[in-house]
Amino acid sequence: MPPPKTYLCLMQPHDLLCPRPEGLYSPAGDFFVDPVRPVARALVTHGHADHARAGHGAVLATRQTLDIMALRYGEGFAGTVQAAGYGERIDLGGVRVSFHPAGHVLGSAQIAVEANGLRIVASGDYKRAADPTCAAFEPVACDVFITEATFALPVFVHPPAADETARLIASLAQFPERTHIVGAYALGKAQRVIRLMREAGHDAPIRIHGALEKLCAYYETQGVTLGPLVPATLDGKARATAEDGVVVGPPAAFADRWSRRFADPLTVFASGWMRVRQRARQRGVELPLIVSDHADWPELTATIRETGAAEVWVTHGREEALVRWCELNGIRARPLHLVGYEDEAE
Amino acid sequence: MRRFSELLDRLVLTPSRNGKLKLMADYFATAPDPDRGLALAALTGGLDFPAVKPAMLRALATERLDPVLFAYSYDYVGDLAETVSLVWPAPPGAQAGPPPALSEVVERMRRASRADAPATVAGLLDRLDASARFALIKLATGGLRIGVSARLAKQALAHFGAVAVTEIEELWHGLEPPYDALFAWLEGRAAKPESAAPALFRPVMLANPVAEGDLEKLSPADYRAEWKWDGIRVQAVCEDGVARLYSRTGDDISAAFPDVAGAMDFDAVIDGELLVGGPDSGTGTFSELQQRLNRKTVSRKLVERHPAFVRCYDLLREGASDTRALPFAERRARLAALVGTLDPRRFDLSPLIAFDDWAALEALRRQPPHPVIEGIMLKRADSAYVPGRPKGPWFKWKRDPFTVDAVLMYAQRGHGRRSSFYSDYTFGVWTGPQTAPELVPVGKAYFGFTDEELRRIDKYVRDNTVERYGPVRAVRAGPGHGLVLEVAFEGLARSTRHKSGVAMRFPRIARLRWDKPAIEADRLDTLTAMIEARERQARTAETDA
Numbered sequence: 046m047p048p049p050k051t052y053l054c055l056m057q058p059h060d061l062l063c064p065r066p067e068g069l070y071s072p073a074g075d076f077f078v079d080p081v082r083p084v085a086r087a088l089v090t091h092g093h094a095d096h097a098r099a100g101h102g103a104v105l106a107t108r109q110t111l112d113i114m115a116l117r118y119g120e121g122f123a124g125t126v127q128a129a130g131y132g133e134r135i136d137l138g139g140v141r142v143s144f145h146p147a148g149h150v151l152g153s154a155q156i157a158v159e160a161n162g163l164r165i166v167a168s169g170d171y172k173r174a175a176d177p178t179c180a181a182f183e184p185v186a187c188d189v190f191i192t193e194a195t196f197a198l199p200v201f202v203h204p205p206a207a208d209e210t211a212r213l214i215a216s217l218a219q220f221p222e223r224t225h226i227v228g229a230y231a232l233g234k235a236q237r238v239i240r241l242m243r244e245a246g247h248d249a250p251i252r253i254h255g256a257l258e259k260l261c262a263y264y265e266t267q268g269v270t271l272g273p274l275v276p277a278t279l280d281g282k283a284r285a286t287a288e289d290g291v292v293v294g295p296p297a298a299f300a301d302r303w304s305r306r307f308a309d310p311l312t313v314f315a316s317g318w319m320r321v322r323q324r325a326r327q328r329g330v331e332l333p334l335i336v337s338d339h340a341d342w343p344e345l346t347a348t349i350r351e352t353g354a355a356e357v358w359v360t361h362g363r364e365e366a367l368v369r370w371c372e373l374n375g376i377r378a379r380p381l382h383l384v385g386y387e388d389e390a391e
Numbered sequence: 392m393r394r395f396s397e398l399l400d401r402l403v404l405t406p407s408r409n410g411k412l413k414l415m416a417d418y419f420a421t422a423p424d425p426d427r428g429l430a431l432a433a434l435t436g437g438l439d440f441p442a443v444k445p446a447m448l449r450a451l452a453t454e455r456l457d458p459v460l461f462a463y464s465y466d467y468v469g470d471l472a473e474t475v476s477l478v479w480p481a482p483p484g485a486q487a488g489p490p491p492a493l494s495e496v497v498e499r500m501r502r503a504s505r506a507d508a509p510a511t512v513a514g515l516l517d518r519l520d521a522s523a524r525f526a527l528i529k530l531a532t533g534g535l536r537i538g539v540s541a542r543l544a545k546q547a548l549a550h551f552g553a554v555a556v557t558e559i560e561e562l563w564h565g566l567e568p569p570y571d572a573l574f575a576w577l578e579g580r581a582a583k584p585e586s587a588a589p590a591l592f593r594p595v596m597l598a599n600p601v602a603e604g605d606l607e608k609l610s611p612a613d614y615r616a617e618w619k620w621d622g623i624r625v626q627a628v629c630e631d632g633v634a635r636l637y638s639r640t641g642d643d644i645s646a647a648f649p650d651v652a653g654a655m656d657f658d659a660v661i662d663g664e665l666l667v668g669g670p671d672s673g674t675g676t677f678s679e680l681q682q683r684l685n686r687k688t689v690s691r692k693l694v695e696r697h698p699a700f701v702r703c704y705d706l707l708r709e710g711a712s713d714t715r716a717l718p719f720a721e722r723r724a725r726l727a728a729l730v731g732t733l734d735p736r737r738f739d740l741s742p743l744i745a746f747d748d749w750a751a752l753e754a755l756r757r758q759p760p761h762p763v764i765e766g767i768m769l770k771r772a773d774s775a776y777v778p779g780r781p782k783g784p785w786f787k788w789k790r791d792p793f794t795v796d797a798v799l800m801y802a803q804r805g806h807g808r809r810s811s812f813y814s815d816y817t818f819g820v821w822t823g824p825q826t827a828p829e830l831v832p833v834g835k836a837y838f839g840f841t842d843e844e845l846r847r848i849d850k851y852v853r854d855n856t857v858e859r860y861g862p863v864r865a866v867r868a869g870p871g872h873g874l875v876l877e878v879a880f881e882g883l884a885r886s887t888r889h890k891s892g893v894a895m896r897f898p899r900i901a902r903l904r905w906d907k908p909a910i911e912a913d914r915l916d917t918l919t920a921m922i923e924a925r926e927r928q929a930r931t932a933e934t935d936a
Binding site: 198199200201202204212219220305320321322323325326327328329330331332333363365366369370373 | 406417459468469470480521804
């Protein structure tokens with residue numbers, strides 16, 4: 046759809062969406078996008094905990110995001126829920142709302158809100174690189190584009206994920222006696238890393254931390270085949286052999302005593318932060334894999350151009366650099382200063 | 392270049408020595424010539440590109456990227472080489488060509504003049520990925536700083552070729568990058584290279600520590616004793632008019648010690664201790680010596696303030712004859728005669744200590760006559776000079792370490808086997824008025840405890856955390872609460888870099904004092920008094936001498 050012309054529109058952007066302490070709020074439609082506190086009506090972009098919280102009156106999200114929230118918080122995580130299909134238009138008090146793939150994790154969506162010829166797209170978290178575990182990002186033309194800024198510095202350029210996976214496979218061959226403990230966030234990153242290993246020809250069972258079990262099983266039901274997965278620990282004991290030397294689990298578990306049970310562990314971390322060596326060093330990571338579910342600098346800047354937005358709002362991350370880039374390129378931009386999102390997490 | 396940059400990336404992040412050895416040995420086994428030889432040169436500090444400077448790289452980067460965005464990036468990354476390597480944009484327009492091999496990179500940078508260096512480096516950066524750009528910048532600006540010593544690289548080479556590292560060290564200074572002949576020999580394709588170059592390094596002989604019960608089995612009459620001086624072990628080599636001063640690992644340190652090198656006018660190989668001061672003016676402490684270490688060159692002022700000299704221990708060659716197979720007593724007699732002919736400001740003879748039995752020597756060990764003595768060396772009178780650390784002929788018998796009771800203040804997570812355990816401890820002693828004492832950090836130690844003790848301290852740290860800074864935790868420590876650590880150390884020096892004003896040498900945990908109240912730990916005054924006492928002893932020892 047072509048971008049609506051805006052010079053005649055009656056609505057100001059801040060009437061359609063504006064920052065509030067709870068999150069982005071639509072005065073026109075009386076709803077929040079990704080609120081960080083319980084509200085009456087919430088639209089949720091994706092299932093990561095800082096965006097999807099329990100306790101709202103009503104939640105509108107994609108079917109997969111709703112399923113993931115139910116897995117994490119239990120069935121009663123909200124008063125009522127409503128599923129939105131990608132591209133489906135839903136009317137909320139005169140504001141037209143639609144969800145579009147964001148390419149971040151399974152079920153993730155950008156949310157377009159539109160009224161009186163003005164369209165704002167809240168992209169949530171997104172990436173442009175290919176990901177076999179979720180639908181690819183679709184650019185949506187808009188007047189105002191709200192972008193994340195997790196990796197908004199020119200230093201962040203994510204290499205092809207397949208190349209990074211190849212380095213993990215090579216290390217397994219070079220250090221077969223060491224347990225490769227791969228830190229990857231439980232929703233999205235872990236399944237993507239496992240899937241990438243399968244595509245690289247690693248057929249052996251992969252051991253997973255308990256925190257991943259439900260989500261991996263859910264991904265399987267959604268058609269993302271992950272191959273044989275086995276619990277990382279049985280009866281509290283761990284084994285490490287050449288055949289099953291990989292353990293995937295959430296990064297937090299690795300900083301703790303949990304990882305001590307493995308034979309001579311080699312710490313691997315799959316994250317966009319691994320682009321910076323000091324980050325890897327600080328965490329004691331021996332094999333950093335630059336695999337990210339967020340857009341890198343070239344993707345962020347290319348996406349802003351593609352949306353054709355005349356104005357950009359920048360949130361959670363390194364806002365100042367992206368605002369600077371917009372200024373240099375003649376695009377109006379401002380930081381939103383939303384609080385409560387984990388700009389360091391990935 | 393890709394293989395080399397991958398190697399650097401892995402080495403930077405691999406904490407364990409064995410892991411590093413394996414990474415390097417695998418690289419040597421699989422990388423092509425001449426790249427692997429140049430990589431070896433880079434790892435051992437043998438490459439230098441004077442035309443490339445760090446400021447030039449920054450200027451190159453800001454030509455291609457908005458300076459404000461560059462500044463944001465540099466603030467975030469915190470390392471210039473890494474920032475430039477990460478923000479370097481893909482070349483405009485067409486591909487700049489296939490990535491160059493390490494050998495091409497080295498060749499181009501070597502040929503570059505000051506004037507064309509920027510264009511040369513920019514052209515190379517355009518053809519490399521981020522990891523290889525980082526490797527190039529590290530190569531270009533010297534000092535890889537990746538936690539690999541020249542010795543460790545040679546050790547890896549020894550693993551790769553299944554030879555003793557001493558064989559490689561002995562050859563080393565006759566060889567040039569890219570070390571074709573060396574690799575050919577290590578792969579069994581050619582004979583061992585002839586050590587044709589003059590003034591080569593000879594691998595040194597080392598001593599084992601005296602262990603419990605060792606001495607009872609030995610006869611005092613079989614051994615000679617001398618002081619173990621607290622400097623650095625060196626080898627002074629003069630052959631065919633070439634004079635070189637080597638460290639104990641075979642690094643040529645002549646340029647940093649022109650005062651010693653300039654006085655080497657003999658035809659022999661001498662093993663000794665490098666010290667500062669002078670045989671007449673007195674022997675300086677290790678911290679004074681330290682000001683002259685790890686420098687490529689040295690100012691005249693520094694040479695005048697801390698002149699260096701060699702206290703001679705042994706003789707490995709004299710004229711044309713290799714003396715290493717002779718008994719120690721005979722080498723020693725020849726050494727004494729030779730040292731008598733040398734410049735007395737630069738060379739003196741390490742005196743022998745007369746003793747009748749171990750008890751007498753033990754008494755001397757406990758009360759050495761000079762503060763720069765760190766113990767006693769025992770050498771069998773009939774021992775040959777054998778490279779490495781053979782068990783039996785030589786012993787070192789160190790003075791007991793100093794100890795102090797300190798309070799645990801911060802703990803940091805360890806690496807490798809200890810990753811996720813809080814195993815690196817910063818400890819402090821009391822300062823300020825008795826009524827309102829405060830802890831000031833005086834050092835950091837990460838060994839000296841058993842695995843069981845580590846588990847207990849780790850639990851203590853987790854249970855008593857008051858603040859977290861990344862991998863570091865601040866531990867509750869005050870007059871009424873805290874864990875007292877008995878810390879052993881080898882020496883103390885004044886330091887302007889530490890808030891406490893003192894720096895410890897080789898601190899480690901001697902005992903955990905779970906029983907001791909924190910307020911009863913030592914005060915900073917105790918440490919400064921120790922330094923003052925040593926300084927007084929040094930002055931007295933010199934006046935008596």
